[in-house]
Amino acid sequence: MQRVMHQVKPTLPPSRLLVERRFPLEMNVTLPEIRELYDTGKAGRWNPLRDVDWKSLDTSQYDEPARQAARRTWSRRLWVEATGLTETPALLMRFCMEVGREIDPKFYLTVRNTEEAWHVECFDRLAEAFGGRIAAPADPAYEATFNRNLHRRAMDAGQNLDSYVASFAAFEDGLELELCRTWRSHSTNSAVIAVLDRVIVDKERHAAFGWLYLASRATDWSAKDRALIADELAAHVRETELKGYHCPWLAPEHAAAEAEADALTASSGLGGAPRAAEEDTLVNYTANARAKLAELGVTLPLFESNRMRAF
Secondary structure (H helix, E strand, O other), X not given: OOOOOOOOOOOOOOOOOOOOOOOOXXXXXXXXXXXXXXXXXXXXXXXXXXXXXXXXXXHHHOOHHHHHHHHXXXXXXXXXXXXXXXHHHHHHHHHHHOOOOOHHHHHHHHHHHHHHHHHHHHXXXXXXXXXXOOOOOOXXXXXXXXXXXXXXXXXXXXXXXXXXXXXXHHHHHHHHHHHHHHHHHOOOXXXXXXXXXXXXXXXXXXXXXXXXXXXXXXHHOOHHHHHHHHHHHHHHHHHOHHHOOOOHHHOHHHXXXXXXXXXXXXXXXXXXXXXXXXXXXXXXXXXXXXXXXXXXXXXXXXXXXXXXXXX
């Protein structure tokens, strides 16, 4: 008699939810620079179908290895960008439900989610054009790096909201912006450049939101708050960035296929950058973020990896 093995899915700990207390309802502008991000985002809206000349992509001019590499690279970026489709609404709900949080981030996050949807659409179209979207990493062990359950974390009442913003709306969004700029500088295909140009403008607002919000809150942080922010930021770098979330060459034991694809995508001018350029971006960005955090009283440690120099 043949035994049927059932895979046991891991269970997640329950989240403690906030209780809604809406009143008194405050609608006054208290963070004008963040309200301006909302207004600018509305005014700068774009359409992936109308504003990108997809015919200029012309995938036939590239050989099969280059097409397959670009397919894998843009599929991986799609996995990353799709996180926002659940994470941003959860973060918006958290801001709405936590007592005393300002109205301006709530307005802004509605625009951010729309922009993330446009990015998802563009990355999906690129992957499809080069041979079809790849649904999951080649190595199942790498898949865990992308399943971060940020929507649950954002809504967990036990999660400090300011430390969440520091890790994911300031540091991570800022790193994504700088990596996009690096990929753009090494791209030659006009359709890929058009996509990255529009994504960069959006991500400038995404990163600005995180850093502006931290600056508005910093004067009220205690020493314990600052230590918590530093700890959660360090955990993010070690548990996400150093596991190849944005740069697969940092995790060759699980992401060899993705790292090889990125290298060929870069040499083909299809939206990547050489490993050395990405390493420089990671090192320089982290140094700049560390300096910004120091101004807010948060000390970010140095990080070491056997795949790159300390940063």
